[in-house]
Amino acid sequence: xxxxxxxxxxxxxxxxxxxxxxxxxxxxxxxxxxxxxxxxxxxxxxxxxxxxxxxxxxxxxxxxxxxxxxxxxxxxxxxxxxxxxxxxxxxxxxxxxxxxxxxxxxxxxxxxxxxxxxxxxxxxxxxxxxxxxxxxxxxxxxxxxxxxxxxxxxxxxxxxxxxxxxxxxxxxxxxxxxxxxxxxxxxxxxxxxxxxxxxxxxxxxxxxxxxxxxxxxxxxxxxxxxxxxxxxxxxxxxxxxxxxxxxxxxxxxxxxxxxxxxxx
Amino acid sequence: xxxxxxxxxxxxxxxxxxxxxxxxxxxxxxxxxxxxxxxxxxxxxxxxxxxxxxxxxxxxxxxxxxxxxxxxxxxxxxxxxxxxxxxxxxxxxxxxxxxxxxxxxxxxxxxxxxxxxxxxxxxxxxxxxxxxxxxxxxxxxxxxxxxxxxxxxxxxxxxxxxxxxxxxxxxxxxxxxxxxxxxxxxxxxxxxxxxxxxxxxxxxxxxxxxxxxxxxxxxxxxxxxxxxxxxxxxxxxxxxxxxxxxxxxxxxxxxxxxxxxxxxxxxxxxxxxxxxxxxxxxxxxxxxxxxxxxxxxxxxxxxxxxxxxxxxxxxxxxxxxxxxxxxxxxxxxxxxxxxxxxxxxxxxxxxxxxxxxxxx
Numbered sequence: 018x019x020x021x022x023x024x025x026x027x028x029x030x031x032x033x034x035x036x037x038x039x040x041x042x043x044x045x046x047x048x049x050x051x052x053x054x055x056x057x058x059x060x061x062x063x064x065x066x067x068x069x070x071x072x073x074x075x076x077x078x079x080x081x082x083x084x085x086x087x088x089x090x091x092x093x094x095x096x097x098x099x100x101x102x103x104x105x106x107x108x109x110x111x112x113x114x115x116x117x118x119x120x121x122x123x124x125x126x127x128x129x130x131x132x133x134x135x136x137x138x139x140x141x142x143x144x145x146x147x148x149x150x151x152x153x154x155x156x157x158x159x160x161x162x163x164x165x166x167x168x169x170x171x172x173x174x175x176x177x178x179x180x181x182x183x184x185x186x187x188x189x190x191x192x193x194x195x196x197x198x199x200x201x202x203x204x205x206x207x208x209x210x211x212x213x214x215x216x217x218x219x220x221x222x223x224x225x226x227x228x229x230x231x232x233x234x235x236x237x238x239x240x241x242x243x244x245x246x247x248x249x250x251x252x253x254x255x256x257x258x259x260x261x262x263x264x265x266x267x268x269x270x271x272x273x274x275x276x277x278x279x280x281x
Numbered sequence: 282x283x284x285x286x287x288x289x290x291x292x293x294x295x296x297x298x299x300x301x302x303x304x305x306x307x308x309x310x311x312x313x314x315x316x317x318x319x320x321x322x323x324x325x326x327x328x329x330x331x332x333x334x335x336x337x338x339x340x341x342x343x344x345x346x347x348x349x350x351x352x353x354x355x356x357x358x359x360x361x362x363x364x365x366x367x368x369x370x371x372x373x374x375x376x377x378x379x380x381x382x383x384x385x386x387x388x389x390x391x392x393x394x395x396x397x398x399x400x401x402x403x404x405x406x407x408x409x410x411x412x413x414x415x416x417x418x419x420x421x422x423x424x425x426x427x428x429x430x431x432x433x434x435x436x437x438x439x440x441x442x443x444x445x446x447x448x449x450x451x452x453x454x455x456x457x458x459x460x461x462x463x464x465x466x467x468x469x470x471x472x473x474x475x476x477x478x479x480x481x482x483x484x485x486x487x488x489x490x491x492x493x494x495x496x497x498x499x500x501x502x503x504x505x506x507x508x509x510x511x512x513x514x515x516x517x518x519x520x521x522x523x524x525x526x527x528x529x530x531x532x533x534x535x536x537x538x539x540x541x542x543x544x545x546x547x548x549x550x551x552x553x554x555x556x557x558x559x560x561x562x563x564x565x566x567x568x569x570x571x572x573x574x575x576x577x578x579x580x581x582x583x584x585x586x587x588x589x590x591x592x593x594x595x596x597x598x599x600x601x602x603x604x605x606x607x608x609x610x611x612x613x614x615x616x617x618x619x620x621x622x623x624x625x626x627x628x629x630x631x632x633x634x635x636x637x638x639x640x641x
Contacts, residue, residue, distance in 0.1 A: 195373055
């Protein structure tokens, strides 16, 4: 994919096709950034317009993904902590309910959610997509953190309370710092859930203003003519860069977090 | 705030669902005393300690510190310190920060924190470990850091929940004598929880023996040993455990009350109330009270050797008297034979409800 994105489109169709690019060709990327491209002929004009939107879409995806992660962090930490530690009626039931909502096939709730988002006049807006993505990301987030919190010995939290912490201080100064790998792993998963999501992103957005990377990629792919494979590959590369960068940066914490989450 | 306190528990009860973990406990712990809650696992000793700490709220009953009602006061406002069985060091802080944490929470100035932590560390001999993270410390070192964390803040009371149970035997002996020293250097009220009677006997001023959420006896170690109120305390304190033989007391023969066990009858040299005659009873004899003779002597019973455990400083013999198995403790090096004669030198008589009636 990366190799193809650095080859001019017509060269891709030679027999045999080039295995490595013969020169560093940046035309496909320059096109995404606005430069006209001579090699591009054929294909439907709309596709080129879609490809031009790739950068905006990736930016949209990032905005939505980061917001979803922040929403998950705020709501999920409290949800997971209270289910894991605060004795209350119905905590195991609420945990079950949270998981259960995750088991529903998203296609089954597509129409109701569309109607709801429409009623709130949030169609075609990033906020609408953010809310829907958060609803999908929170269950897994809560589960990972729940397991992580459970794995912390109760006595460490007791010690913190005896040392003079209120519940909230104990959460902030002891529990959350210890849970850092779990928090990072859960956050990255929340981000990826949002970043990968296609069905709702494409259904809830009609214009480029709120279109995310996954939806734009599909639009590009669907309209792709004979001479735009290389361009499509360039779009792909741009789209996968943010998640790859994230995983590379937090590789260690993701592994630690997941190992703890699945070991229990 | 005062540095030490008298702790009073009044009718303290804690239910977990239908389980009565602590059942109407009354306890008075004097200022600067070292008191141990002793009992088998599940007896409610840890729950009692956690209620003193404020980590559990009692179902009913009251807790007073120095006459002040603290039953509903949250732990961070009680100024008690606690050492946990698994140390519970904060894994994301080094030893220094672990010890300093409670001082930081109380916004003590930095230079004072440094001074107090260093002083505490010097007493506990962990000065050289202060910049290590918890995983880099050995069990005994973690224990010291946990103690340091408890002692640095000069608490009203220090609560210790089986602090020695997860370190190895040799270190445990060392830490035990160290704890005595620490209590001398930091004279605050210590409440100590353990299931190990040796720890309880050696460390405490007073011991509360607990079972099924109730306190059987609250007394000095010596009194617990020589005047156990019932068979539970009698069998829990002392090693090897006291022999308890079931039987009944019969009417006096030749002026002496007879204890009739399954396999022998023994004249009990004590006065017994008429109401206990012809009633079930338990005869208790400590292993060192089971005296061995090579030949038959008046009032002795023939016994067969069952097993012998040579423990070095003494030898523990199990003897069969019919179907009754008796434990005897003799000095090491003393010869023993396949069949011997035993007499009881010292013993206790418990009534049908297992309560102590008299000793001889």
